[in-house]
Amino acid sequence: MENAQLVALSRQSILRKQLDVVANNMANINTTGFKSDSLHFKEYVMPIASASAFEPQDQDISYVDMFTTRTDFDHGPIKLTNNDFDLALNSDGFFVVEMEDGTQAYTRSGSFLLDNTGQLITADGHPVLTDVGPVTFTQEDGLVEISGDGTISTELGIRGRIQVAEFEDVRALEKIGDTLFKGENPIPAQGVRMVQGAVEASNVYGITEVTRMIEVTRAYDSTSKIVKDLDELRRQAISTLGNFQA
Structure with a gap:
């Protein structure tokens, strides 16, 4: 369960950075000569030996990691x-x-x-x-x-x-x-x-950035719900184990 929460939290961290990039693009939509940015990601796989003492040893744990910020050099109008x-x-x-x-x-x-x-x-x-x-x-x-x-x-x-x-x-x-x-x-x-x-002019297209912002916001909300649900499962598990031992 801890691994699942860590994966979700790593995803949330990247989504916040992605939202910052989109917000900066939108803030510069009228900036002369501005070139829009985007985030590109890679997967980080936790080494099996360190993944967890409670998980099957043939199961890798994958996290989200930021790869780089890339600039779009397409010409603006x-x-x-x-x-x-x-x-x-x-x-x-x-x-x-x-x-x-x-x-x-x-x-x-x-x-x-x-x-x-x-x-x-x-x-x-x-x-x-x-x-x-x-x-x-x-x-x-x-x-x-x-x-x-x-x-x-x-x-x-x-x-x-x-x-x-x-x-x-x-x-x-x-x-x-x-x-x-x-x-x-x-x-x-x-x-x-x-x-x-x-x-x-800037090569930022407002409709594209608004669409990205909606996608990122929805993904962040969905991930937040997963974290909340996992926390509730942990609370229930602790409560059930406590009652069982009593």
């Missing part, structure tokens, strides 16, 4: 904003930004703006990198135009090209924020298609 510094990637790859410690991070969120010095930055304040480093605009630059391959043109001429990096295996990227990722061995993206005056 492109939404026009008519902001000259908003950029959307209509191709694979990531914008490259500079972190506070000088390292690089990667994002699909192209909701950019200028700080008080005229430097192009993300909504979180990280400089956006071009092939010549961060870029700063002045009034003399006038109208800023960014072509499909990321080339920046102003009245002063070409100011560089927006960096876009890609990875051989995007699943190896580590999420370090709602829209930022860390990765190793980036390579220049090929076939870049950039859209000025637009952003990539």
Whole structure:
């Protein structure tokens, strides 16, 4: 009976983590460039020798164990904003930004703006990198135009090209924020298609996440009932054994 409760409790623990992931997806349904997450599981089998002294020795005990959190890198829909510094990637790859410690991070969120010095930055304040480093605009630059391959043109001429990096295996990227990722061995993206005056919306689909939330909630309630029923069986067993011995 103890093993049955432990199995149920392990399942409850994972369901709570899964609910946290679904809730975070829903909270970021309107976050530009956000990529949804999901939990993937594996079975953990208790070694027979340690399973139980009261269970048949040829019966394994299986528990639920969290395997990993995976990010869905499917592209989100492109939404026009008519902001000259908003950029959307209509191709694979990531914008490259500079972190506070000088390292690089990667994002699909192209909701950019200028700080008080005229430097192009993300909504979180990280400089956006071009092939010549961060870029700063002045009034003399006038109208800023960014072509499909990321080339920046102003009245002063070409100011560089927006960096876009890609990875051989995007699943190896580590999420370090709602829209930022860390990765190793980036390579220049090929076939870049950039859209000025637009952003990539979140790839979270509300109906899908609501359905997942209902499924997880029902599974959690069902598991809670099992735990409660097992506890009641134990209580009755103790009471019956106590009366028998008396």
